[in-house]
Amino acid sequence: MTTTRPQPRPGVLDIAPYVPGKSAAPGVAKVFKLSSNESPLGPSAKAIAAYREVGEHLEDYPDGAASDLRDAIGTAFGLDPARIVCGAGSDDLLNLLARAYLADGDEAIHTTHGFLVYPIATLGTGAKPVVAPEKNFTADVDAILACVSKKTKLVFLANPNNPTGTYIPFDEVKRLHRGLPPHVLLVLDAAYAEYVQRNDYESGIELVATSENVVMCRTFSKIYGLAALRLGWMYGPAHVVDAVNRIRGPFNVSTIAMRAGIASLADPEHIERARAHNEKWLAWLAAEIGKLGLPVTPSVANFVLIHFKDVESASAADAFLTRRGLILRRVAGYRLPAALRMTVGTEEANRLVVAALAEFLGKQS
Numbered sequence: 001m002t003t004t005r006p007q008p009r010p011g012v013l014d015i016a017p018y019v020p021g022k023s024a025a026p027g028v029a030k031v032f033k034l035s036s037n038e039s040p041l042g043p044s045a046k047a048i049a050a051y052r053e054v055g056e057h058l059e060d061y062p063d064g065a066a067s068d069l070r071d072a073i074g075t076a077f078g079l080d081p082a083r084i085v086c087g088a089g090s091d092d093l094l095n096l097l098a099r100a101y102l103a104d105g106d107e108a109i110h111t112t113h114g115f116l117v118y119p120i121a122t123l124g125t126g127a128k129p130v131v132a133p134e135k136n137f138t139a140d141v142d143a144i145l146a147c148v149s150k151k152t153k154l155v156f157l158a159n160p161n162n163p164t165g166t167y168i169p170f171d172e173v174k175r176l177h178r179g180l181p182p183h184v185l186l187v188l189d190a191a192y193a194e195y196v197q198r199n200d201y202e203s204g205i206e207l208v209a210t211s212e213n214v215v216m217c218r219t220f221s222k223i224y225g226l227a228a229l230r231l232g233w234m235y236g237p238a239h240v241v242d243a244v245n246r247i248r249g250p251f252n253v254s255t256i257a258m259r260a261g262i263a264s265l266a267d268p269e270h271i272e273r274a275r276a277h278n279e280k281w282l283a284w285l286a287a288e289i290g291k292l293g294l295p296v297t298p299s300v301a302n303f304v305l306i307h308f309k310d311v312e313s314a315s316a317a318d319a320f321l322t323r324r325g326l327i328l329r330r331v332a333g334y335r336l337p338a339a340l341r342m343t344v345g346t347e348e349a350n351r352l353v354v355a356a357l358a359e360f361l362g363k364q365s
């Protein structure tokens with residue numbers, strides 16, 4: 001077929017563009033952004049100092065191999081730096097993995113409420129996203145395995161998942177891995193791993209170390225509070241690292257991001273404060289919102305999924321909260337039109353949301 005203008009490859013125009021969390025509430029003086037799972041404690045002061053220092057030398061290209069950062073990550077997590085690749089956020093790495101391992105006609109599996117970047121990255125390669133049903137808003141290993149076909153090349157699993165906050169125990173991750181053919185790449189997206197306080201959870205490091213077809217992605221955007229700088233990393237088998245390194249942008253991570261990341265890793269106390277803050281307020285929010293009669297999906301991450309009685313009620317609650325400067329996330333794009341996702345915020349923000357939800361529900365009844 002001849003066309004009158006350039007056409008993107010098949011699949012590209014099937015992508016529903018990613019809609020980021022809102023960040024403004026028109027006419028409201030003080031805004032609490034609880035829509036993108038950012039850290040209420042912000043970054044380490046050491047990271048901010050490193051950022052400012054690099055600001056004096058913007059003329060130099062970054063180190064394309066990210067050697068110092070990979071060494072710092074290797075030391076912090078006990079990993080071989082040669083098996084780490086850094087990216088401009090973990091989004092970058094998820095897309096690179098899709099590009100390296102998917103082609104027209106292939107299939108990549110993700111779960112019903114899985115992170116939206118997975119279908120976007122999949123469709124961008126010409127491959128087909130296959131959706132495995134969840135149980136109780138949680139990934140279901142048997143359902144994922146039932147979706148595996150001859151065309152399957154990749155499985156994306158966010159553990160914990162966004163926007164549900166649920167996780168599957170390490171035994172289940174291992175069972176999933178055992179059930180996959182050896183040529184299928186299992187991508188474990190552990191963006192929220194640092195928040196998880198469960199003995200049966202493992203981010204994937206052990207499985208990567210002992211297999212040839214598992215990759216783990218991590219991010220500095222969440223507990224490290226560096227979302228603006230775009231910094232993530234993956235740990236994988238040497239052959240996957242080699243493939244991804246061949247197609248990534250030669251300078252895909254900025255010097256500022258790398259230095260801030262290294263400085264963050266040198267401030268574990270800050271991370272511990274962020275973890276402790278989250279542990280306290282995650283439990284508080286789940287309990288207080290539950291007392292209002294709104295079901296909250298049990299979360300191990302830094303956000304909660306709040307269920308309303310119907311789509312109209314979720315929409316009205318969102319508008320009511322936004323007018324008060326409390327910005328939560330609509331999650332209709334995640335097949336959850338009657339729910340809102342709320343990031344665990346500062347004490348002030350958390351208390352304001354609970355009070356505003358109580359007022360909203362009082363007005364509705």
Ligand SMILES: Cc1ncc(COP(=O)(O)O)c(C=O)c1O
Pocket residue numbers: 036037088089090091092115158160161162189191218219220221227230231232
């Ligand atoms: C499950 C999951 N993976 C990956 C990311 C991407 O994070 P980033 O690209 O900022 O590293 C997010 C961000 O919201 C996420 O929720």
